Amino acid sequence: MKSRKKTVILVFLAGAVVVLGIACFLLLQMLPSRNSLELENNATVGIMPGIDREQRLKELQNELDKGLIAFSINTSPLFDPKTQEGNLMLENPKNNAKLLVAQVVLNEGQKTLYTSKAIQPGSYLERIRLEQPLAEGVYEATVYIQAYDEQTQDLIGQTGAAVTLTVQNQ
Amino acid sequence: MKKAVSFILTLAMVFACSQTVFADSRAYRDSGSGDIVIETSGGKEIELVGHVEPTIISVVMPSYIPFDISKSQPADNKVVSPEIKVTNNSNVPVVIYVDNARVDLSNLQGTSWSNSGVVAENQVAVGLTEAAVQPENLGGAKWLAQGQQNTELIRLVSQQDGKMFIVGAIGSQVPENQVFSVVPTLVVKQA
Numbered sequence: 068m069k070s071r072k073k074t075v076i077l078v079f080l081a082g083a084v085v086v087l088g089i090a091c092f093l094l095l096q097m098l099p100s101r102n103s104l105e106l107e108n109n110a111t112v113g114i115m116p117g118i119d120r121e122q123r124l125k126e127l128q129n130e131l132d133k134g135l136i137a138f139s140i141n142t143s144p145l146f147d148p149k150t151q152e153g154n155l156m157l158e159n160p161k162n163n164a165k166l167l168v169a170q171v172v173l174n175e176g177q178k179t180l181y182t183s184k185a186i187q188p189g190s191y192l193e194r195i196r197l198e199q200p201l202a203e204g205v206y207e208a209t210v211y212i213q214a215y216d217e218q219t220q221d222l223i224g225q226t227g228a229a230v231t232l233t234v235q236n237q
Numbered sequence: 238m239k240k241a242v243s244f245i246l247t248l249a250m251v252f253a254c255s256q257t258v259f260a261d262s263r264a265y266r267d268s269g270s271g272d273i274v275i276e277t278s279g280g281k282e283i284e285l286v287g288h289v290e291p292t293i294i295s296v297v298m299p300s301y302i303p304f305d306i307s308k309s310q311p312a313d314n315k316v317v318s319p320e321i322k323v324t325n326n327s328n329v330p331v332v333i334y335v336d337n338a339r340v341d342l343s344n345l346q347g348t349s350w351s352n353s354g355v356v357a358e359n360q361v362a363v364g365l366t367e368a369a370v371q372p373e374n375l376g377g378a379k380w381l382a383q384g385q386q387n388t389e390l391i392r393l394v395s396q397q398d399g400k401m402f403i404v405g406a407i408g409s410q411v412p413e414n415q416v417f418s419v420v421p422t423l424v425v426k427q428a
Contacts, residue, residue, distance in 0.1 A: 131299055131302055139294065214300045223300055
């Protein structure tokens with residue numbers, strides 16, 4: 068009789084401990100915790116653009132360096148009045164990695180005298196024939212040089228060289 | 238008869254050989270030092286034919302210059318600019334100038350361009366300056382004007398590098414977070 072009573076009490080106590088444990092567990096789950104924050108899906112990993120000046124400078128420098136072009140040109144080409152051919156001597160060096168297109172424009176009146184086709188890196192245009200003839204004389208002109216990406220043929224930018232065209236019998 | 242003919246021929250040969258000596262007015266004088274001095278007199282025309290080679294300039298220049306401009310830059314110069322390096326590989330000096338500047342402010346509502354660097358609250362001004370490092374102030378800047386111009390930027394002697402930076406000023410009422418473009422064409426000529 069006594070042992071049976073003890074058993075009942077023990078079982079009751081064990082049951083109470085289990086219930087208490089479950090209750091405590093559930094209570095803790097319901098309370099707010101420091102480690103249960105929901106992460107923002109809309110955030111981008113990395114440094115926000117415009118904040119890191121050094122990084123931005125590197126990006127700008129990289130863009131500018133890609134647009135640098137090297138060229139050589141005759142500053143005073145001589146043209147034959149009959150054939151309108153002259154020695155422009157425009158070179159696109161091999162290390163340019165860009166296509167160059169040259170346009171010869173008269174300073175007075177901005178008339179375009181000649182436009183070349185694309186000059187590949189590692190090649191040069193020694194002589195050209197003016198598409199708009201000039202009479203004998205001396206003329207100030209600008210050779211505008213447009214640079215194109217060799218692969219995509221997208222225009223990168225433009226630079227120029229001032230030249231003096233002389234048209235006279237040689 | 239034969240003797241007479243051979244004597245005449247001998248005389249003729251002697252005479253012919255001596256003419257060469259008389260025609261060549263050079264005389265040889267022993268200087269006494271062991272050297273033989275050759276003297277020339279009388280003159281002789283010699284044609285010299287020369288070919289004047291064309292002057293070739295070789296340069297490295299930018300064809301595109303990106304930059305940022307921000308009101309939050311603390312210094313007077315509101316631009317963040319890359320180093321614009323130009324190189325003269327020629328044997329003659331050159332000068333680089335701005336020939337033309339194309340400006341597009343269509344994305345900046347109510348904004349206009351300033352040619353002088355002094356900006357009103359709704360204006361932008363951009364220029365270039367020769368400097369070793371990015372300048373904080375705007376002194377010495379060569380301001381870009383819209384359209385055709387002839388603004389000298391930098392002079393380089395033979396085989397010299399030069400460095401420039403973009404500088405700029407922006408008014409307080411100019412809209413932010415927009416893109417505008419100013420495209421100067423740099424031209425090189427023999428100095």
